[in-house]
Structures are given as structure tokens and as C-alpha cells.
Amino acid sequence: MGECWGEGTATFMILGNICTRSCGFCGVQTGRPETVDWEEPEKVARSIKIMDIKHAVLTSVDRDDLKDMGSIIWSETVRAVRRMNPQTTLETLIPDFQGIESHLDRILEVAPEVISHNMETVRRLTREVRIQAKYERSLGVLGYLKENGANRTKSGIMLGLGEHEEEVIQTMQDLRNAKVDVVTIGQYLQPSKKHLPVKEFITPDQFKKYELLGLEMGFRHVESGALVRSSYKAHKHIK
Template sequence: MANESLVLPQRTKKPKWLRVKLPVGKKYTELRGLVDKYKLNTICTSGSCPNMGECWGEGTATFMILGNVCTRSCGFCGVKTGRPDTVEWDEPEKVARSIKLMNIKHAVITSVDRDDLKDGGSIIWSETVQAIRRANPNTTLETLIPDFQGNNKLIDRIIAVHPEVVSHNMETVKRLTREVRIQAKYDRSLGVLKYLKDNGMRTKSGIMLGLGESENEVIQTMTDLRNVGLDIITIGQYLQPTKKHLPVKQFITPDQFKKYEELGLEMGFMYVESGALVRSSYKAHKHAS
């Protein structure tokens, strides 16, 4: 990838294609007011997503359940690691109300990893989808789930409530998985996606670039995902959340992202979102139809 990416000297500035426009528009202003007034917990705001204005304008938002402390310590992620709080059993209804207040057409639900719980949080996951369905029958759903340690009985709870899209992110190539996703396993994540697809789900996954992977490794990851029947793939640029996290080793050029998009479509993916500012939920509403 060296010929198509920008290899970083120390403390280099971000390239111009990573400049983010401030979110604007009537819909964004309206939703921002609701989020602030009712203290609604969206990943869009807490994660300072670069696509927040665009997604909100299209009626899409992402919500995180099961708290904001993760039991895993991935090298790329800005979410706190530690001992999570106890489960809030009224959380499903709170999320459903938030979606109704914001008049969301397509909701993405994600969560921290809860390896501390016997059910991995799968009961709250199931109840959240059902609560959203009751309060917002016209809202489509994507569930961006953890690997549940590869326990199919827990994954069955997601399958049973049948969201329009089920997503689980690979995040990186096989060689870098141990460094980037310390407690995760590449083949286990592939197995989760295969199990979901084999049970009738529309499946989705995302990877980040710029962690030192080669072009061949990216293509191999895409091939592995397509071989388990994956429908939708997102490919974006990794950006370091804090100095404590893994450094960015490369800024991938727009031309290279375009190349991966074209390759992905040739491989047979239903949708390929590939670009520097692409995140898991980017254009998520489109993937549900």
C-alpha cells in the first residue's frame, strides 16, 4: 500500500481530505436541541462523529446500550475500560423513547462488550430491539453487536428479534488483530458473521485502515468476509483518539479508498462504503433496504 498511501513522519498534519465540515441544517439543529434538552445518549454526539450532520439530516442516529464502560481494552477505541455499572433494565424503554422523540427513521444500536455478564448483555439487546419496535413500528434497525465470545446461544437472541441489518466489525486485518483488538479473535469474528448469515440475517462489517496493514492484507480481509456471505462492508481511516491509543501509521488516499470500493463491488458485496471519513454507521439507512 506504500505507493498509494501517505506514510507518516512524526506529528504530521492530517491531509486536506480529512477536514471535517461542521454539521449544519435545520434537521441537525432540531435534533441537537432534543439531544441536549432530554440528555439523550447518542454515539453521534459522544463520539464526535464527522458524519453526524449528514446522518441526522437523513433521519439516522446511533445509540449505545449497556453503559459506557467496556470490559475489553482495544488499542483503537476511546471508550473507557474497566468494571461496568450494573445493568439498567429500563434502558430498552429509554432508547425507544429517544428514537421516538428524535423521529428517527433508521436507528443503529451498538454496545460496549459486557464479558462480565453471563448473557453478554444479549437479553438487554433483545429487549431493546423489541421496545423500539413497539414504540417506533416504522423505524428500521441495525444492530452493531459484539462477538458474544462466539456463543451462538447468545447470538440467537439477536436473530430471534430479526433486525433489518446485523453488523459486527472486524476492525482490522488478521495480522494486526491481536494488537488492535486485544481480547478478540479474527476467526471468531468471521464465525459470528457466518452464523448470522447462515440464519438469514443481512450482515455487515467494518474495517479501519492506517494501522500498518498492506493492500494485500486488506484485500484478503475483504475476501474472507465475502467468503462468509457478508452483504455490506464499510472501510474508513483510523484516527487516534488519544496519545494513549495506537498511532496512525498511514493516511490512506481517496484514490486507494476508491480502489477498495470498486474491488468490493466486483467481489459481490451489496454495498461498499469506502472513504476516509466513513464510519460503521455511515449511510446505514441505505443498507436496510
């Protein structure tokens, strides 16, 4: 699955389109995923070549059904893209792999320019918003990646789920303490009536406030605005 963002950037979702998790904000289908397509790495690499993509963002569903949680396909996809598109830069927007270091090491070994993992929300709301995820585990993943050689790390959060300003600022500080380089902050929008409702629409001034605070904290890049998503201006985050 691919999505083009212009300026030679596109996002590709690997490992199918059925997720083993059931997050309250996400519109991706939940259930039993299909079997792994071991030809997928080459297919993604060819698509990037045909589309002449300069910067590719790879992401995936969670695959808790697999022993390796999909980390082997992840690493093989990066390798295939490198072989076929040596000039293309890469961001890998990864799941938490349940925090298992051997799976994270596979991503580190292939050395994408950016490794991203989204916190999605503040600590208090994590259980409701990311039912099978843990706030501290996600922070630990980001910290482990940086401590073990990740060139640049990145994370994103959504606003409008009922969080308070001080909680957002604390989450941003937690990310900086984990030495995260880039943060994206956007407005949550409800995918369907079955998903969590929007509690608040954040004003442009508030988004700007978070941007300025983030830069003061030391983030290299802060993308903060209603329409910001994880891949927003992704090609700039390698600099």
C-alpha cells in the first residue's frame, strides 16, 4: 500500500492491511492478518523505483501474531530498497515490537536515515487510545534505538483526545529525555463512529505554542499543526 505526499516523498505500508491490535483512534482493520508475502520487499523496492521516489516512509500494521513480529520483513524491505534505489533516503515508522531488543536490532542493522515510533498520546490516555501498547515501553523503544546507534529518531502525538496542556508538554519532555530528534503534533480526527470521539479541536495558536516549546526543548524539527501527520514534511527530517 502506497501513498504519495509530493516532493518525491511517499509512504508505503508493509505486512498487509490487517492489524493484530485494536487502537481506539486507528482506522486500519483489526483481525487475523494474512500470511507474510516474502516477495513484498522486492515489490516495494520496485514500486519506489518506478515512482522515482526520493524519500520513502515505510510503516506497517502490528504483527503480534508472528514470532519475529514482522521485523525480518522490515529489515529485508530496507535492504531491497537500498539495493534497487541507492539514492533514496528512508524513514522507518515502526511498531513497538513489544520492546524486544532483538527485533529492534534488525532495524538498527539496516540503518535507515530516520527511525520513527509514535507515542500517539499522553501517558494518562495511553490505555484507552492504544489498548495493547504501553507509554513507558514506547519511550523505552525510542531510547534504546538512540542509545544503540540510530542516526535520527522521531515520534508523533495526536491532540484533541482529552489531554491537558501540561500533559502534552510532559510528553514532549519525555521524548526529549529519550533523545528523540523530531516530533510531529497534529489534530486527531475520528475515522468512524466506532472510534474514539474528538474531545477538542486545537487552535492554531496552541499548535504554535507547542512548536516553539519543542524548539526550546532542543528538538531538531517540530511539526505542529492541525493537518500535521507522521509523514508531514518527512523529507526534511533527515537534515
